[in-house]
Structure formats: structure tokens, C-alpha cells
Amino acid sequence: MKYTEDHEWLRDEDGLIVVGITEHAATQLGDVVFVELPEEGTEVAKDDEIVVIESVKAASDILAPLDGEIVEVNEALADNPGLVNEDALGEAWFFKIKPSDLSPMEDYMDEAAYREFIG
Amino acid sequence: MTEAKRTGLFDLHQELGARMVPFAGYDMPVQYPLGVLGEHRHTRAKAGLFDVSHMGQVLLRPVSGNVEQAARALETLVPADLIGLQPGRQRYGVFTGDTGGILDDLMIANRGDHLFAVVNAACKDADIVHLGRLSDHCSVEEVTDRALLALQGPAAAAVLSALVPAMRDMRFMDVDICDSDWGPLWVSRSGYTGEDGFEISVENARAEEFARALLAHDDVEPIGLGARDSLRLEAGLCLYGSDLDDTTSPVEGNLAWSIQKVRRKGGAREGGFPGADRIVEELARGPARLRVGLLPEGRAPMRAGTPLFGEQEDTDPMGQITSGGFGPSVDRPIAMGYVKTAHAALGTPLWAELRGRRLPVTVAELPFRPATYKR
Numbered sequence: 001m002k003y004t005e006d007h008e009w010l011r012d013e014d015g016l017i018v019v020g021i022t023e024h025a026a027t028q029l030g031d032v033v034f035v036e037l038p039e040e041g042t043e044v045a046k047d048d049e050i051v052v053i054e055s056v057k058a059a060s061d062i063l064a065p066l067d068g069e070i071v072e073v074n075e076a077l078a079d080n081p082g083l084v085n086e087d088a089l090g091e092a093w094f095f096k097i098k099p100s101d102l103s104p105m106e107d108y109m110d111e112a113a114y115r116e117f118i119g
Numbered sequence: 120m121t122e123a124k125r126t127g128l129f130d131l132h133q134e135l136g137a138r139m140v141p142f143a144g145y146d147m148p149v150q151y152p153l154g155v156l157g158e159h160r161h162t163r164a165k166a167g168l169f170d171v172s173h174m175g176q177v178l179l180r181p182v183s184g185n186v187e188q189a190a191r192a193l194e195t196l197v198p199a200d201l202i203g204l205q206p207g208r209q210r211y212g213v214f215t216g217d218t219g220g221i222l223d224d225l226m227i228a229n230r231g232d233h234l235f236a237v238v239n240a241a242c243k244d245a246d247i248v249h250l251g252r253l254s255d256h257c258s259v260e261e262v263t264d265r266a267l268l269a270l271q272g273p274a275a276a277a278v279l280s281a282l283v284p285a286m287r288d289m290r291f292m293d294v295d296i297c298d299s300d301w302g303p304l305w306v307s308r309s310g311y312t313g314e315d316g317f318e319i320s321v322e323n324a325r326a327e328e329f330a331r332a333l334l335a336h337d338d339v340e341p342i343g344l345g346a347r348d349s350l351r352l353e354a355g356l357c358l359y360g361s362d363l364d365d366t367t368s369p370v371e372g373n374l375a376w377s378i379q380k381v382r383r384k385g386g387a388r389e390g391g392f393p394g395a396d397r398i399v400e401e402l403a404r405g406p407a408r409l410r411v412g413l414l415p416e417g418r419a420p421m422r423a424g425t426p427l428f429g430e431q432e433d434t435d436p437m438g439q440i441t442s443g444g445f446g447p448s449v450d451r452p453i454a455m456g457y458v459k460t461a462h463a464a465l466g467t468p469l470w471a472e473l474r475g476r477r478l479p480v481t482v483a484e485l486p487f488r489p490a491t492y493k494r
Contacts, residue, residue, distance in 0.1 A: 030345065031156040033445035034418050034452075052474065054420045056155040056345055056445060078418075085154075 002105055003114035004065050009089065010108065013096065016072075017105075019065060020093040021053075021084065024118050029055040032084040037073040037095065044070060044097070046104060051094050053084065065108070068099040126172035127266045127323040128330055135334075135341050142344060143240035145173040150343040158346035159447040162312060166272035167342035168333050175243030176262035176320055177250065179234040189234045192256035193227065196249065198369065198392045200379035204229045209292045209307050211377050213369050214249060219394030219401075220365035221372060222249065224357065228294040228307060233257075235294070235305065237267070237318070239359045265305070266326035271316030271350075273491065274338040279306075279317055282332055286317070291492040301329040311347070313354025313490040352453060353446045355412060355485030361423055362410060362441045362455060368394070370401035371457065373410040373485075378402065409463040412485040413440065413454040413471075416478060420445050420452040421471050428470040429462055431477050437462060440471065446487055453487045454480070 002010045007025035011018045026032070034054035044050055044064040051062035073095045077083055083092040109117060123146040132139065137148030148170065150158065161167055181188035190201040199212035206229050214222040223242035228235040234257075238246045243261070250259040270279055280287045285297035286306050294307040305320035321329045333339050348358070357363050363372050370378075380386050384399050392398075415421045421443045426436035443454030462469060467482040 030150065031154050033156075034420055036419065052419075054445070056349060056447075057149075059420070059422065082156075 001111060002108035003111065003117070004108055005117065006063055007118075008062060008065055010065055010105070015098070016096045017066060017068075017099055018093050018096050019062070021062065021088055022114070023088045026084050026088040026092075029053065029057070029060065029084070031056045032081045035077040035081045035084065035094070037075070037078065038070050040070055040073055042070045044068060046101075062094060064097065066097055066099040066104055067101045068097045070095050071098045072096040124173075126170055127326040128170045128172065131327050131330055132170065132341070137341070137343060140344070143173055145240065147173060148341070148343040150345045151341050153340055155343070155345035155349065156447050158340060158342045159349050161340045162272045162314060162342055162346060162350055163448050164272070165338040165340070166270055166274040166278050166316075166336075167312070167346070168330060168339050169269040169271065169342050169347055170266070170330075171269050171318070172266040172326070173240035174267055175238040175240065175246060176265060176267060177236045177238060177243075177247065178260040178262060179236065179250070179253070179257045180260070181233065181257045182255070184232060186229060186232055186234065189253075189257040190229070192253040193234060194382070194388065195392060196252070197225075197227065198378045198382050198395070198398060199227070200381045200388075201227060201234075202388070203379065203381065206231045207293055207295060209294045209309060213363070213374060213377065214246065215369065215392055215394040215398065216365050217393050218366075219368045219397030221359070221363045221367055221369060222246070222365055224359050224363060224374075226307070226309065230294060230296070241360060262320070264323050265320045266323050267318060267320050268326070268330060268333070269310050269312075269316060269318045270333060270339070271310045271312040271314045271342075273315060275314070275316040276493070278333060278336045278339055279319075281336075291315070291494045299329075301325040301332070304329075308493065311354070311356055312350040313356070313486055313488060314350075315491050315493045349444060349447060352442050352444060352455070353448055353486065353488045354490060355455065355487060357410070358442055367457075368398055368401055368406060370398060371406040371408050371410065375402055405460055407460060408438065408457045409460050410441070410455060410457055411463050412483040412487060413443070413456055413469070413480050414483040415443075415452045415454060415471065415480045418452065419473060419478070421454050421473055421478075421480065425454070425456075426472050427456060427458055427480070428472065428477065429459075431470050433470075436472075438469075449487050455485065458482070
């Protein structure tokens with residue numbers, strides 16, 4: 001598992017990268033009431049804003065962590081946005097990306113570094 | 120930056136696991152471990168306890184000893200019938216400015232030989248200076264030695280009457296001073312959630328003990344500012360600074376109901392408050408814009424600042440959302456905002472621009488959830 005400074009987690013699943021947000025981020029957001037996902041098949045560039053998360057408090061974006069193609073999105077989140085608070089690291093993954101450039105992965109944090117990052 | 124002020128319940132909030140945020144110069148609980156959704160639903164199902172000690176509590180004592188003198192004086196700043204406000208009763212009103220905008224909104228109670236007002240935290244210093252204009256007629260005293268709690272929800276009356284039997288006969292918008300184990304409580308049967316409930320002013324020294332006694336009841340949970348905001352939005356109630364400001368008249372703000380007939384054109388005490396020219400005229404002829412309820416289509420919340428359009432293709436917005444979010448008890452996004460009067464009729468389809476896209480939104484009745492006041 002790798003982590004970004006935007007509190008996303010990235011898990012390699014047979015060459016696809018599964019992306020979600022961390023429990024820390026979910027706690028900070030508060031109760032999530034709406035998630036807007038990108039369309040499957042969308043080509044994205046790193047740092048594109050591709051997911052909108054609305055909590056009871058505010059709207060925030062999830063950025064594409066890599067260049068690539070969105071090959072699958074988690075439709076369950078549209079019906080049950082609260083999954084993000086219940087199981088941020090598991091059931092509440094947002095999308096799977098087929099990366100065209102994996103080099104940013106080297107800059108992302110491992111778990112120990114992320115823990116230090118959030119203090 | 121100045122140090123954030125703390126209410127008398129600060130230590131209790133911390134002990135209860137609150138997340139504290141700066142609000143109107145105070146460190147206030149935005150949520151407790153239950154979370155905003157859970158706190159909102161709990162208040163609607165049972166009872167929620169809110170610390171609203173940051174709000175201003177003000178005593179207006181008439182120089183003559185006759186409360187009518189204070190009421191008459193306050194009528195020069197507030198377009199409401201205050202002389203007609205009966206002892207033991209409370210009423211909502213606004214301070215208006217010279218151009219007819221709202222300087223603050225407040226609750227005013229007649230306590231027999233004086234008036235008691237509760238004003239917004241962010242405005243209280245300015246309000247007290249403003250009230251100083253009345254000094255020939257009444258003294259203005261900010262109450263700084265009392266906390267203010269709100270107990271809201273269907274179980275509130277049962278919880279409070281077990282502890283304070285003296286409040287048993289109160290109905291909506293009644294005020295009373297009730298003896299209790301925590302000293303004299305200044306109680307009003309009112310609140311800002313759309314629920315039956317009470318606001319209770321208690322001596323600072325006894326406030327934590329009193330709050331603990333309320334929280335000891337199984338039906339009572341502490342509620343933060345996050346749920347307070349979603350509760351008041353569902354109830355169609357305004358947040359000063361968001362839905363009302365010094366450019367917005369009470370008529371535009373859809374608060375004409377707070378201006379009784381006696382202060383309107385042809386009334387016995389017509390006008391006679393700041394900005395009366397504009398406000399009396401708007402009451403007679405209608406305002407150019409109006410605050411309305413708005414239901415976004417779909418699930419995406421639309422928040423304050425979202426521009427509103429009459430037609431999907433319009434280039435210029437004709438209004439904007441001033442409060443919006445998710446309504447947990449109506450299970451959908453809700454909002455309110457200002458639109459040109461021509462677009463204000465119930466059911467009018469409008470368009471909102473959200474993240475570069477135009478999405479449909481419909482003018483809807485306020486409140487989004489019927490109030491459950493005990494009248």
C-alpha cells in the first residue's frame with residue numbers, strides 16, 4: 001500500500017491500481033453523504049480532480065494519483081456514500097486505474113511514512 | 120489573532136470527545152463522537168443538548184420601571200410589535216439598519232418588568248453598542264455570568280420537567296424563571312431546530328453540573344454546531360451572516376411575518392425603525408428578491424454561493440444559494456437562497472451551476488420538515 005499527501009491510498013491489484021481515501025481522511029471529512037465518480041473508460045492525467053466527495057461539512061475532491069485510464073468505479077458508493085466512513089480501507093474503494101506511468105508511485109509514502117505525515 | 124474565548128462548558132466538551140472549531144470568536148464543539156448525522160437524527164428522535172453560551176444575553180431594564188418604556192424604545196430599532204408582547208412571552212425580531220438591511224436577528228422576551236434579548240454571538244458586541252442608543256429609556260446590560268443551553272427534540276419536555284417541574288405548563292415561546300437545584304433557570308420554550316424544546320440560561324458556576332444532569336438521561340446526547348446547522352436548515356431557519364446580512368431586508372428575507380400589522384403601513388405605530396421607508400414600501404409592494412426553499416434534483420448537495428439561473432442557457436445568475444447541504448431527516452439535499460421575485464413561486468423550476476454544470480433545482484416550501492412546536 002502507498003499513500004499520497006492528499007490522503008489517498010493506492011493498492012496494486014494485478015497491475016491495476018485501486019484508489020481510496022484513508023481512515024484519517026474519512027474521519028476528518030465527517031459523515032459522507034454524496035460521492036460523484038468518473039465514468040469508466042475516462043483517460044485521466046495525474047492531479048485531475050476526478051471524484052467529488054461531499055460530507056455533511058464540505059465538498060472535497062479526489063485527484064488522480066497517476067496518468068491512466070479509469071477501468072472500474074465503485075458504484076456501491078453512489079447508493080451508500082456512508083461506506084466511506086464505515087470501511088475506508090476496504091469496501092469504500094473509489095476507482096481502479098490502469099496506469100500509463102507508474103513512476104510517481106516511487107514518490108508516494110509507505111505506511112510508516114504516512115503515519116508520520118499525519119502525526 | 121486573539122485567543123479564542125471559551126464557554127463555561129469547554130472542559131465538558133473536551134471530556135465528551137468534541138472536535139472543537141473556532142466560531143464567532145469562541146472555541147465551540149462542531150461535533151462529538153456520534154457524528155453530525157447521528158447527532159442530527161438523535162435530536163429529531165429523542166433530545167439533543169446544545170451549548171449556545173456564545174450567544175449574547177442582554178437585559179433591557181426600563182428607567183421608569185415600566186416594561187412598556189423599554190418595549191417602546193426597542194421598537195425604534197426592531198420592526199416588531201414589542202409593546203404588544205405579553206409578559207411571559209417571547210418573539211422573534213431583527214435589528215434593521217438605515218438602509219433597511221438586517222444588522223442581526225434576535226429573540227426578545229417580556230419578563231414582566233424588563234426585556235431579555237438573545238442575540239447572535241458574532242454580532243453581540245455591535246448589538247450592545249447599537250442598543251446604547253436607547254440609554255435615555257432603558258439600561259442595557261450584557262449578561263456574562265450565565266451560560267445558555269438548548270435542549271431540543273421530542274423527549275426534551277419529559278427530560279426537563281423531571282428535573283425542573285416548574286416548567287411543566289410552558290408552551291411554545293413562553294418564558295419563565297424557574298427555581299431548580301441549579302439555581303434560578305431562565306427558561307424559554309423555543310429553539311432553532313424545528314423541534315419542541317427549551318433554551319435555558321443557567322449561572323456559569325452551575326452550568327456544567329446542570330448539563331451533566333441533562334446528559335445523564337439516556338435520551339440526551341450532546342450536539343455540536345454541525346448538526347445545529349443541518350437541523351436549522353431543515354427547519355427553514357436563517358443563519359445570520361449566510362442567509363441574512365446588512366444588505367438584506369426582512370421582507371426579502373421572507374421574515375415579513377415578524378413585522379406585525381401595527382408596524383406596517385396604516386398601523387398605529389407604522390414605521391419608526393431604521394430603514395422603515397424601504398421596508399414599509401417592500402411590505403406593501405413586494406420585494407425585488409425573496410428568500411426561498413430549494414430542492415436540488417438528484418443527490419448532490421448544493422452549498423452556499425452556488426449561482427442560480429432562470430433558464431438553463433442564461434449567462435447571468437438571477438440569484439444564489441445562501442445555505443445548502445444534506446438534510447438527514449428528509450434524506451436528500453436541501454438549500455435556501457435568494458431569487459428574483461418572478462422566480463419565487465413554489466414549484467418554479469430553476470437551474471444551479473455546480474462544478475461547471477447546470478443542474479435542475481425547484482423552488483420549494485419552507486420548512487423542509489414540519490415543526491413540532493407545542494403551541
